[in-house]
Amino acid sequence: MKPISRIFIALSSLSMIATYYLPLWQIQLWAPQYPEGLNMKIWHNHLSGAFDIINGLNHYIGMRLIKEEMFPELQYIGILVGIYIAIGLLAAITNKLTLLKIYVITGLSYGIAALYDFYRWGYDYGHNLDPHAAIQVPGMSYQPPVIGYKNLLNFTAYSGPDQGGWIIVAASIIAISVLFFTLWSNKKLSKKKNSSVQHELRVATIIVLFFLSACSSSEPAPIRLGKDECSNCKMILTDPKFGAEILTKTNKVYKFDDVNCLNNYIKNNEKIPSQINFIFFVDYANEGKFILANQAFYLQAEDLKSPMGGAIAAFSTKEELTKAAAPYTESKTITWSEASKIY
Numbered sequence: 649m650k651p652i653s654r655i656f657i658a659l660s661s662l663s664m665i666a667t668y669y670l671p672l673w674q675i676q677l678w679a680p681q682y683p684e685g686l687n688m689k690i691w692h693n694h695l696s697g698a699f700d701i702i703n704g705l706n707h708y709i710g711m712r713l714i715k716e717e718m719f720p721e722l723q724y725i726g727i728l729v730g731i732y733i734a735i736g737l738l739a740a741i742t743n744k745l746t747l748l749k750i751y752v753i754t755g756l757s758y759g760i761a762a763l764y765d766f767y768r769w770g771y772d773y774g775h776n777l778d779p780h781a782a783i784q785v786p787g788m789s790y791q792p793p794v795i796g797y798k799n800l801l802n803f804t805a806y807s808g809p810d811q812g813g814w815i816i817v818a819a820s821i822i823a824i825s826v827l828f829f830t831l832w833s834n835k836k837l838s839k840k841k842n843s844s845v846q847h848e849l850r851v852a853t854i855i856v857l858f859f860l861s862a863c864s865s866s867e868p869a870p871i872r873l874g875k876d877e878c879s880n881c882k883m884i885l886t887d888p889k890f891g892a893e894i895l896t897k898t899n900k901v902y903k904f905d906d907v908n909c910l911n912n913y914i915k916n917n918e919k920i921p922s923q924i925n926f927i928f929f930v931d932y933a934n935e936g937k938f939i940l941a942n943q944a945f946y947l948q949a950e951d952l953k954s955p956m957g958g959a960i961a962a963f964s965t966k967e968e969l970t971k972a973a974a975p976y977t978e979s980k981t982i983t984w985s986e987a988s989k990i991y
Contacts, residue, residue: 649748650833653826654740657748660819661736667729668692670812673766675792677702678901679803680877685900688714689810692726694883695719709801710781711773711790719771721765727817732758736823745830752827755820764808767794797869797901804869804876806899868893868928868938869901880909880916881956889961890954891930896923906958908986914988929962933972937964945969946987949979960987 649657671689675697678685688697695716703713708969716722732754737745772876774791777784790800793807809817876885879902885891895901900923904910910927914920927941944962949971952959960982963969973979 649743649745649826649830653830654703654743656822656826657736660822661733661740663815664729664733664819667815668726668810668814671696671810672812672816674808674810676805676899678804683879692729693722704753708782709790710778710784718769725967728758736819748823748827748830752823756822759820763794766972771795795811796867799870799872802875806869809901868895871903871930876903878903878905878909879924880904880913883955887955888932888935889932890958894920894924895926895928895930897925905955907960908954908956908958911990931964932961933963939964941984944984946982946984947973947979948982949973950975951976960990
């Protein structure tokens with residue numbers, strides 16, 4: 649490895665010491681009665697969060713109490729992280745390509761094993777219900793998502809890495825990238841080894857893409873018509889052609905019935921603008937689909953009836969906007985910059 653690559657490996661390995669003091673994983677729940685959300689955090693050796701409330705709610709649908717005894721993994725996660733750190737430091741100190749490969753394989757194995765273990769626990773927790781529970785929905789299970797969002801009755805659940813988890817993901821991606829670069833830049837490899845190197849590069853690229861896609865938290869949460877309420881006006885969302893969402897940097901979701909309520913909420917809450925990560929709009933022409941606010945095309949028409957009088961609809965293409973504008977005698981196409989300043 650080149651000196652800079654060894655430095656990257658050493659620093660990324662040492663950075664994982666912080667995971668002993670930071671939560672690794674998080675599960676969040678939102679519902680109309682809990683707009684601020686209920687949070688559960690998984691650390692390397694314990695759990696934290698609103699367990700009393702979550703357990704109280706889960707009791708009604710027959711789910712078991714969440715407690716640390718359910719997670720025997722908490723006894724050895726810290727040891728596994730320590731081994732991972734040690735392998736990385738050894739690879740950086742000894743400058744051995746074999747150790748670097750072991751470091752990458754260890755990180756990948758940890759990630760796959762952790763996701764499978766969480767899925768296995770979630771499946772058992774969400775399917776093995778008390779048959780005498782107060783609330784029973786035939787055929788319904790309550791398995792939480794492994795990564796991303798999922799609707800569970802009137803709750804929206806989110807699962808994903810927390811601060812410590814993101815540090816491990818970043819360290820793993822750095823290790824894969826260094827391996828990719830080292831194999832690519834090693835000009836002393838024989839022709840016989842070249843084909844093997846190309847194969848390893850392809851595998852490394854696939855691994856990087858896998859991690860980046862699997863850990864993405866930039867997807868909007870589904871809008872449950874007739875159940876979710878607008879974060880601004882507190883009205884229940886009912887129109888499938890309109891709607892908007894704010895996804896914050898901490899993966900918190902705010903839902904709105906149209907652009908009017910979205911804009912008013914941002915203006916009336918000074919802290920929100922600095923917290924926004926993404927803004928999404930419902931695609932007027934494609935029910936159930938979302939568009940990033942800065943990538944959408946907007947139609948404004950006085951007779952365009954949206955839930956709170958916004959009179960603005962979002963489209964993913966100009967062609968769909970033009971087609972939808974035909975029935976309106978007075979309409980115009982506006983930009984997101986214009987739409988966000990109207991109210």
